[in-house]
Every structure is written in structure tokens, then in C-alpha cells.
Amino acid sequence: MTQATERVATSCPACSPDTAVVHEVLKPGSQATVRCSECSHVHKVKVEEPDMRERDVIVSQDGDSFSTTTEIPLGERLAVGEEFVLDTPEALLTVRITSLEVEGGRTDDATTEAIETVWTRVVGNVSVDITLNPADGGDETRGVELRVPGDYEFTVGEREDLGEESFTVKGIHLRPDATGYGFDRLDHEGDMAFAKDVNRVYADDESSSAWSVW
Numbered sequence: 001m002t003q004a005t006e007r008v009a010t011s012c013p014a015c016s017p018d019t020a021v022v023h024e025v026l027k028p029g030s031q032a033t034v035r036c037s038e039c040s041h042v043h044k045v046k047v048e049e050p051d052m053r054e055r056d057v058i059v060s061q062d063g064d065s066f067s068t069t070t071e072i073p074l075g076e077r078l079a080v081g082e083e084f085v086l087d088t089p090e091a092l093l094t095v096r097i098t099s100l101e102v103e104g105g106r107t108d109d110a111t112t113e114a115i116e117t118v119w120t121r122v123v124g125n126v127s128v129d130i131t132l133n134p135a136d137g138g139d140e141t142r143g144v145e146l147r148v149p150g151d152y153e154f155t156v157g158e159r160e161d162l163g164e165e166s167f168t169v170k171g172i173h174l175r176p177d178a179t180g181y182g183f184d185r186l187d188h189e190g191d192m193a194f195a196k197d198v199n200r201v202y203a204d205d206e207s208s209s210a211w212s213v214w
Contacts, residue, residue, distance in 0.1 A: 008034060014041035050074065053112050058085060059095060059120040068098045072112045079109035081179050084125060094124035094150065096196070098177055121177075123150040123196035132167055132205040142205075150196035157189040159206060167203035 005206050009020040023034035023045070032047040050073035057070050068088050083096045099106045101117035116177070130144045146162050154160070159168045171187040178184075178197035186193055 001151060003185055005195040007037075008032070008045070008047055010034065010045045012036040012038065012041055012129060013094055014044060015039040021045070055112070055115055057095075058094065058117060058119045059086065060098070060120065061093075062127050070118070072115070072118075074112050077109060077111050078115065078118065081177055088121070093118035093122050095138045096123045096177065126150050126196050126198075128154075128198050130165070130167065130194050131200060131202050132165075133170070133203070135205045135207075148195045150194065152195040153192050154195065156186055156191040160203070164207070166206040168206055169203050171202040172198055173200045173202070 006025055008023050008025060010023055011017055011020055012023070015021075015036060022037045024037060025032050025034055026042065027033035028047070030046060030049070031044050033042065035042045041090060048128055052071040053074055053089050054069050054071050057068050057189060059068060066109050068086070070086055071129055080099060080102060083151075085093060086093045086095045098121055099119040100108070100110045100115055101119065102110050102114045103116065106119075125145050125147060126149075127145050130146055132142050132144065134140060134142075144166065148162065151196070153181055154169055156169050156172060159166065171185060171193065172193045174181055174184050174186070174193060174197050176184075181197070182191065
């Protein structure tokens with residue numbers, strides 16, 4: 001799902017008059033200015049604008065949610081786990097689809113025609129819960145919440161220095177909509193997860209001042 005056409009496939013009068021090749025759109029419009037990715041020739045081409053449909057979108061962020069709308073090309077199929085840029089009055093947000101509401105309930109994938117509401121959560125910048133074990137090996141733990149870019153990497157066995165916190169990652173519990181990992185918990189040295197996929201990080205506190213006030 002895209003918000004704007006950035007590339008089109010069309011013939012190039014300079015190098016490929018009979019076969020469509022990828023072009024970068026330099027100036028959009030019904031008569032768009034494009035540049036051929038094969039030979040860099042710049043020319044104009046008629047671009048057919050897709051038929052769009054407006055759909056409701058529910059956006060979840062840090063426990064809160066709000067509703068907005070977006071336009072989706074007719075015939076496009078959306079699926080849970082896909083990400084797209086959502087243009088809202090407040091800001092441009094990178095969101096991930098968590099559910100698709102259709103007549104009669106919710107589903108994991110559907111076409112524009114069937115979709116009534118797209119449920120999403122923000123993944124551009126996310127809050128990650130960290131459970132810290134005391135450096136002295138005690139039983140008490142403490143929890144902190146850190147805000148990081150969605151593509152920030154947490155790796156089991158690596159030390160993190162974020163803000164006033166320093167800790168070594170021991171385990172990572174993943175969100176239900178995280179894909180591509182094979183497991184819902186990572187605890188082997190070198191296992192990595194992106195912050196947007198993380199439900200909670202378990203770590204050993206390495207802060208020099210850790211537990212000084214407990």
C-alpha cells in the first residue's frame with residue numbers, strides 16, 4: 001500500500017520504445033515528467049491515476065488510539081503485518097496493519113472493496129518495556145520504558161546505553177504481530193529483533209548507579 005506514485009513502468013523512447021521499464025517520477029500529474037532507470041532519459045508520459053476509495057483507519061500508539069481516513073487503490077489487497085505511511089493532520093506516521101475489519105468481522109487479508117476499517121499501530125517510533133535484573137544478583141527487578149525508532153535493533157548478549165540506562169539484553173519477548181522470527185521469545189546469543197516487534201526486553205542492569213536508591 002502506497003500513498004503516492006514514485007515509480008512507474010512505461011516505455012522509454014530513447015532505449016526501450018517497445019518494452020516497459022521502470023521510471024522515476026520527477027513531477028507527478030496526468031502528464032508526468034519521468035526519468036528512465038536504464039538510460040536516465042527524461043521525458044513526459046501519461047500516467048493513469050488509480051481509482052481510489054476512502055477507508056477508515058484506527059491508529060494505536062502507546063496505549064491510546066484515534067481514528068482517521070486514508071485512500072486505498074481499488075482492487076488492492078492488504079494484509080496484517082504490512083506497513084505503510086499514513087498522512088494524518090498531525091503528522092506522517094509509519095503504521096503496521098494489525099487487523100482488517102470487513103462485513104461480519106475481522107480478517108487477516110482483504111481487498112479494498114471488502115475493507116471497512118483498517119486497524120493499525122504506529123511503528124515509526126515506539127515505546128519498549130524493559131525489565132531490568134539487579135546487577136548484584138538480587139531478586140527484585142525494575143521496569144523502565146524507553147522510546148526508540150521502530151527499526152532500532154535489540155540483540156541478545158549486547159550492551160545497550162540508552163538515555164540514563166545501561167543494560168545487557170538477556171531475552172526478548174515479541175509482539176503477536178511480529179513476523180519472520182520463528183519464535184515468540186528470543187534468548188540465544190546474537191538473536192536480534194527490531195524495536196517495533198518487541199513486547200518486552202529482559203536485561204541485566206549495568207547502570208553504575210543501579211539500585212543505589214533501593
